[in-house]
Amino acid sequence: MKRLLALVFVPMLAAGCAATSMNSDGFHSKKCNRQVDGISPPSPTVITYGEKKKKKILEVKTKSNVKANTEFHLKLKTRNDSQYGVNYDSYDVTIKGVDTKGSTTGKDASWIDASGTYTGTAANGHILVAGCVPKDAVEGDFYLFNVTVTNLGHLDPRAEVIN
C-alpha cells in the first residue's frame, strides 16, 4: 500500500515542483507581450487609500525593490471607514511612470503604466500589473512613478532595481 501511495504521490510532487520551477523560470507576460523571468517585488507593494480613523489616507511604500525583466506588481487595498459613507472601492487608481530627464540616475519609467479599481476583498486586495522592468536594468537603477487616486490624491514613490 505504501509503495502504491508513493507511486501515486511522487510523480504528483515532481509535477508540482516542475510547475513551480517553471513559474520562477519565467512566463509570457500579457501586459508586456514578452517572456519575463518572474514577478517582483516578492510581496507586491500595497497602495492603501480611503478613510481610516476619520482621516483621508493615501499610503504607498516609498521604495519597491524590483528585478530586471520581471512583471512589476502593485496591490490595491481600500479603507472604507468613512463617516460619510464613501465607498473607495470604485475610486480609479492610475499608475504612471515619471519622466526623469535631467536626473542623474533616474531612468525612463514609461514602461510603468496601469489603471484600475479595487475589485478584491479586503484580505487579498487587488493586483495591478504596472509593467515589465526593462531587461537591461542594472542594480541601483530607479524608476519614479505617480500613484493617483482620483478625487483623493497622489504620491510619487519609486521602484529600485536589485538584481
Next chain:
Amino acid sequence: MKKAFLLILAMTVLPACTHGGKPRIKNFDSPLCGAVNGFTLSYFIYGEGKMLMIPISRVKENTVFVVGLRPLDGFEDSAVTVEQTDGKLPKWIPGTTKKYSELPKGLYPQGAFEVGCAPDTSEVPDPTKFKVDVVKSTVDYTIRNSLDPRAEVVK
C-alpha cells in the same frame, strides 16, 4: 495649589480648543482675515509615501481656516501648499505655501498656518475642494505628493 491651578486652566482652555476640523471659539486679530471670532485647525500628516488628513474640515463662518503641519521622516523642510481647486465656488482658500521648519509656535501651535478666511455660509453652500501639495527636493529628483480634502463652511 499648582495642581488646582492646572486643573482650572485645563478646564478653561480645553473646551475652547478642539481638534480635527471642529470650530474653535476665540476672538483675535488674524494676520490674514483681520478681526475674527475663532479659527479651525485641521492637521495634515505627511512623510515618505504617506498622507493623512480629515476628509471634510468644518470651518465656522467668519473664522480663519488653519492647517497644522505634522511632517514625518525628515519632511520638515518640504514645501506644503494649500489651495482651493473648486472653481465653482468663490475662492476663499487662495493658496499659501509654507515649510514646517519655518513655522514656530506663535498665535497657533507650531507648524500651523492660516490658509483661508471662511465667508458666510450663503456664499459657499457646498463643501469646497482644495488640495494640499507637498514638494520635497532631493539631489536626484523632486517628490510631489498631494491630497484632495474638502472644507465646509458652517454656521
